[in-house]
Amino acid sequence: MSTRRFWVFIEQEEGHIHPVSWELLGVANKLAADVRDEATAEGDEVVVEGVLLGEGVESLAQEAIYHGANRIYLLDGPVFKYYRTRPYSKSIAKLVKKYEPEVFLIGATTLGRDLAGAIATASHTGLTADCTQLEMGEVKGAKHKLLLATRPAFGGNIMATIVCRKHRPQMASVRPRVFPMPERNPAAQGDIIREPVMVTEDDAMATILEIIRNEGENVNLEYADIIVSGGRGMGSPDGFALIKELADELGGVVGASRPCVDAGWIGYEHQVGQSGKTVRPKLYIAAGISGALQHKVGMQGSDFIIAINNDPNAPIFEVADVGIIGDLYEVIPEMLKQIRAKKEAQA
Amino acid sequence: MFHALVAVKQVPDTTNIRIDPETGNLVREGVPAIFNPYDAHALAAAVEWKRKLGGKVTVVSMGPPSFIVTLREAIEMGADEAYLVSDRKFAGADTLATSYVLAETIRRLNEQDPVDMIFFGKQAIDGDTAQVGPGVATRLDLPILTYAVKIRDIDLEARKAIVERKTERWVEVVELPLPVMLTCDKEIAEIPFAPLPDLIRSLKYDPEVWTMAGPVEFDRGQVGVRGSPTIVYKMGTPELPEPGEKINTREVGVEAAVREALAKAESAGVLSAVLGGAK
Ligand SMILES: Cc1cc2nc3c(=O)[nH]c(=O)nc-3n(C[C@H](O)[C@H](O)[C@H](O)COP(=O)(O)OP(=O)(O)OC[C@H]3O[C@@H](n4cnc5c(N)ncnc54)[C@H](O)[C@@H]3O)c2cc1C
Ligand SMILES: Nc1ncnc2c1ncn2[C@@H]1O[C@H](COP(=O)(O)O)[C@@H](O)[C@H]1O
Numbered sequence: 001m002s003t004r005r006f007w008v009f010i011e012q013e014e015g016h017i018h019p020v021s022w023e024l025l026g027v028a029n030k031l032a033a034d035v036r037d038e039a040t041a042e043g044d045e046v047v048v049e050g051v052l053l054g055e056g057v058e059s060l061a062q063e064a065i066y067h068g069a070n071r072i073y074l075l076d077g078p079v080f081k082y083y084r085t086r087p088y089s090k091s092i093a094k095l096v097k098k099y100e101p102e103v104f105l106i107g108a109t110t111l112g113r114d115l116a117g118a119i120a121t122a123s124h125t126g127l128t129a130d131c132t133q134l135e136m137g138e139v140k141g142a143k144h145k146l147l148l149a150t151r152p153a154f155g156g157n158i159m160a161t162i163v164c165r166k167h168r169p170q171m172a173s174v175r176p177r178v179f180p181m182p183e184r185n186p187a188a189q190g191d192i193i194r195e196p197v198m199v200t201e202d203d204a205m206a207t208i209l210e211i212i213r214n215e216g217e218n219v220n221l222e223y224a225d226i227i228v229s230g231g232r233g234m235g236s237p238d239g240f241a242l243i244k245e246l247a248d249e250l251g252g253v254v255g256a257s258r259p260c261v262d263a264g265w266i267g268y269e270h271q272v273g274q275s276g277k278t279v280r281p282k283l284y285i286a287a288g289i290s291g292a293l294q295h296k297v298g299m300q301g302s303d304f305i306i307a308i309n310n311d312p313n314a315p316i317f318e319v320a321d322v323g324i325i326g327d328l329y330e331v332i333p334e335m336l337k338q339i340r341a342k343k344e345a346q347a
Numbered sequence: 348m349f350h351a352l353v354a355v356k357q358v359p360d361t362t363n364i365r366i367d368p369e370t371g372n373l374v375r376e377g378v379p380a381i382f383n384p385y386d387a388h389a390l391a392a393a394v395e396w397k398r399k400l401g402g403k404v405t406v407v408s409m410g411p412p413s414f415i416v417t418l419r420e421a422i423e424m425g426a427d428e429a430y431l432v433s434d435r436k437f438a439g440a441d442t443l444a445t446s447y448v449l450a451e452t453i454r455r456l457n458e459q460d461p462v463d464m465i466f467f468g469k470q471a472i473d474g475d476t477a478q479v480g481p482g483v484a485t486r487l488d489l490p491i492l493t494y495a496v497k498i499r500d501i502d503l504e505a506r507k508a509i510v511e512r513k514t515e516r517w518v519e520v521v522e523l524p525l526p527v528m529l530t531c532d533k534e535i536a537e538i539p540f541a542p543l544p545d546l547i548r549s550l551k552y553d554p555e556v557w558t559m560a561g562p563v564e565f566d567r568g569q570v571g572v573r574g575s576p577t578i579v580y581k582m583g584t585p586e587l588p589e590p591g592e593k594i595n596t597r598e599v600g601v602e603a604a605v606r607e608a609l610a611k612a613e614s615a616g617v618l619s620a621v622l623g624g625a626k
Contacts, residue, residue, distance in 0.1 A: 013516060082519075085481065085491050110514045114493040117481030121446055126576030129476040139580065148580065153474075159583050167576035205490035205527075209509065210520040225620060250621050275475070283617040293585065304617040305591075306608055318590045321615070322608045326596030334605045342609075342622050 003045045005101040006032045007169065009092070010052040010064050010072070011111055013083065017060055019181065019223065020107035024174060025050065025068035026182035027134055028105055034136035035145050047071060051095060053088055055081040058192065065190035068182050072190065073099075077197040083111050084206045087199045089118035095195060096123050096169060103147050104169040105134075107176060116173045126164035127171040132178050132297070139163055147172065152274060152297055176222045177280040177301065219253060219269040226252025227281045229272055229299075230260060233288020233309065233328065237265035242332050243287060249339055255279065255299075257289045273298035287328040291316025308332070349402030349503060351393035352456060353426065353466040354449055354483070355386040357410060357417040358473040382417050385468030385531060387424070392529075392536035393466045394425035396501055402463075403427040405456060406554075409437060409448050415554055423541045423549035430456065434558040436571045444574035446482030448565065453487065455563045457526075463503065465528040469494055480530035487528075492521055495529040 006028040011018040028048045039046045050069040052061050054076065061072040073095055079087050096104070096119065106116040108130050120127035133150035146163050147170040153160040164170040221227065228247040230239050240254065247254045256270040272279055274294040284302035289295060291307070291314055299305070300319045307320035308328045317323040324331050360381045393404045406421040406429040408414050418429035432452050440448065453465065465484075470477035477493070484491035496518070497511040506525045511518050513532060529535075541549075559565055568574060592611075594604045612618050 085484070085493070089481075089485065110494055113477045114481055114491075117442070117476075117478035118485045118491075120478065121443060121482035121485040124443070124576075126441065126443060127478060128577060129474070129478060152585070153582075157584075159585050161580045161582070162577050163580040164577045205524055206492065207522045208519050209522055212511075212518040212520065214517065226617075250618075282620075283612060297585070304612055304615045306612060312593065312595065317593055320593075321591035322611050323591065323593040324596060324604050324608055325593055326601060326604060330601045331596065331605060334601045335609070338602075338605055338609055339621070346622065 001043045001045065003047060004032075004035060004039055005099060005103075006046070006048045007101040007104040008048070008050050008069065009104070009106040009112065009115065010050040010060065010069075011107050011109060012052070012054050012057060012060055013111070015054070015057065015060065017063065018107055018109060018111075018176070020109060020112075020174070020176040021050070021064070022067040022181055022184075023176065023179045024105045024107060025064065027174070027179045028103070029068050029182070031103060031134060031136050031147070038145060049073065049099075049101070051075075051092060053080040053091065061192045065192075066184050066186050066188050068185075068188070070190050072192045074192055074194050075197055076194065079197065079199055079201055079204060082208050082211075083115075084204050084208070085114055085118055086206070087204050088115055089122060090203065091197070091199055092119050093122035094198065101169045103136075104171045106171070106173050108173040109176065112173055116171060120171050123169065123171075125167035125169060125171060126162075127173065128162040128164070129173050131172045131174050132159075134172060134174070139165070146170065157293060175278045177278045180280075219267075221253055221255060221270065221272065221277045221279055224253040224279065225281050226250045226283045227255045227272070227279055227299075227302075228252055228285045228287070229255030229257065229289060230266075230287050230328075231257040231289030231295075232259040232263075233290070234260070234265075235288075237263075239288065239328075240266055242329070246285070246332055246336055249336055250283070252281070252283070255284075257292075257295050286316050286320070287332060289316055290314050291319065349397055349400035349464075349501065350460055350462050351397060351402070351404045351464050351466060352453060352462045353386070353390045353393050353404060353406045353421070354453075354468075354479075355390060355406055355408050355417060355421055356383045356468070356471050357381070357408070357414045358383045358471055380413065380416070382420055383468050383471045383473075385470060385472075385533060387538055388533045388535050389466040389468050389529070389531035390421055390424055390426060391538045392498060392531060393464070394539075395536050396464075396498065397425070397427075400501065400503060405430070405460075405462075407432065407449065407452055407456065409433070409440075409445060409452070411438075412556075418554040419549045419552050422552045423546050424538070425541070425545055429552070429554035430557060431554045432557045432563075434570075436559050436567070439572035439575060440570065441575035441577045442476055442478040442482055443576055444570055444572075446479050446486060447569045447574055449479065450483045450486035451563050451565060452557065453483065461526075463525050464501065464508065465489070465526065467528065467530040469530045469532050477530070480528065484528045489526060489528050490523045491528040491530070492523060493530045495531050496534040498529075498535065501525075
């Protein structure tokens with residue numbers, strides 16, 4: 001009997017878990033389920049395990065168990081207080097060697113991308129970046145199901161499915177919000193295995209002298225429940241005043257298409273799409289956005305989409321739950337009026 | 348003397364890629380090839396520090412002979428020497444095989460003339476993977492700083508550099524020993540206008556071309572398709588969801604159109620946080 005391990009890197013900074021870690025535990029459980037029959041038939045066990053590094057982060061290990069990990073490997077020590085490529089990647093590569101996971105998923109965040117490339121190279125294996133679909137599937141000539149990692153290619157015009165036949169682990173990075181957040185189950189049980197810390201401060205070869213925090217507001221587009229986005233159809237940067245007014249009224253945040261960002265109408269942190277953020281709000285309102293593929297891939301996972309566009313054939317209507325054919329400068333003020341009236345009626 | 352090495356790549360201009368609506372195929376004709384934008388900024392930073400400290404900038408690229416244009420452009424931007432690593436056997440390389448060829452080439456260039464700093468772009472816009480830089484640093488066992496946005500200081504005497512790195516949450520100011528690798532964001536340096544002598548030199552410049560035949564002894568099993576653990580298993584076009592209802596303001600009026608749209612959003616429960624529970 002052997003153990004088939006599905007690994008997830010649990011990302012944290014200063015004790016804050018990046019929610020993509022839970023999303024990945026959710027998919028890892030789905031992947032484990034894909035091979036359960038095959039494994040049972042062969043007398044193998046399938047487990048979902050997390051790898052967590054940091055200083056004083058044991059309580060987060062417990063949280064990871066509540067979010068779907070059967071076991072957590074914990075590396076706790078001052079050398080892991082802040083992320084640095086060498087201590088993290090060298091330590092994790094050692095764990096990979098020791099436990100030989102079959103699949104290893106890492107969030108495609110700034111931290112995760114840096115780490116994933118280093119681990120994959122140290123482990124001499126394949127890594128597929130920015131996957132949007134993952135499943136374990138049968139591939140001709142392979143004894144066991146393999147990870148079918150699908151990602152957009154050529155500017156989102158094509159979906160390419162990548163496999164890593166022989167090398168292990170089969171690694172993939174996944175952006176935040178591509179997969180749904182699993183339920184937290186506080187009754188879930190699992191083990192926390194403390195692994196010895198084998199790297200020292202001298203191995204880090206990087207000293208963080210200072211951390212400069214953003215003074216301004218952080219735009220948390222990825223995890224917003226309501227997003228109102230404006231596109232080139234606004235005609236000028238002033239359109240964002242109206243977009244912002246609607247976003248504020250709804251308690252949401254402002255998004256944008258790429259041309260608006262490229263033209264300097266608004267900051268990059270607001271960009272939704274293939275080269276911006278993937279979002280998954282409850283409500284996404286797209287105003288003056290045509291709905292190019294590269295924009296759609298970033299927002300089509302939203303629960304409910306309202307599109308406002310004066311071109312009845314705009315492709316954005318293909319993904320909208322409700323499409324309003326009209327001028328955004330007439331529609332949005334009317335929307336503001338009706339929402340305010342509804343709020344008042346309730347107060 | 349400062350010796351900087353920059354890895355640059357030629358990429359298709361993805362902003363110009365489109366799909367033939369009839370056949371669903373990618374239209375490759377007429378898609379211009381450009382200097383990967385992040386690499387151009389990385390090179391600009393290397394040149395800026397060479398001018399400050401004295402020394403030279405060596406540029407390296409792995410790719411087909413058509414990449415020579417890109418290397419000439421690098422000379423125009425102020426690079427002193429350029430190497431193209433090119434061989435049919437390198438074709439089909441994934442990021443692991445690419446990082447192998449680049450790492451072995453850089454190892455060799457470093458033996459010829461020790462390198463102080465290696466510059467990469469943060470990512471190549473054709474695949475957006477951002478994996479090759481960390482891969483090369485791992486192979487060479489070098490310190491690396493990704494998402495570098497500003498070089499504060501390079502101290503060749505004390506053999507260290509201070510560099511700023513931008514993450515999703517903050518900016519880190521990091522001290523690293525030399526030699527070090529940086530993967531650079533656009534803010535790292537502005538791309539300057541080419542001085543006339545560089546421009547003239549670039550027109551006639553022929554980069555040195557290295558192949559499987561040498562001078563680096565590449566392991567055949569680690570390059571190209573053979574050295575790539577990942578393969579493209581299948582390609583498809585993205586699936587489209589069922590479109591929803593369209594309401595035309597010209598037919599029903601703006602007021603009614605908005606009323607209907609909001610009613611639908613409300614019954615889907617997505618406005619409950621704003622307006623209270625769904626009715
Ligand atoms: C590799 C790559 C990555 C990319 N990444 C992204 C990305 O991350 N995000 C992104 O958004 N794009 C991205 N793009 C660009 C994308 O292809 C489109 O060019 C872009 O999304 C178009 O933006 P838009 O819809 O705002 O503008 P347009 O396509 O110009 O659409 C404007 C729309 O506004 C409508 N309109 C005009 N006036 C009004 C009015 N008064 N009222 C209502 N509607 C009006 C028009 O009918 C039109 O449909 C990427 C492209 C490539 C090649
Ligand atoms: N074929 C190549 N030749 C030279 N440098 C490359 C090549 N591929 C990638 N790079 C470098 O690695 C960086 C990251 O590329 P990628 O991992 O493909 O996103 C690029 O910005 C380049 O600096």
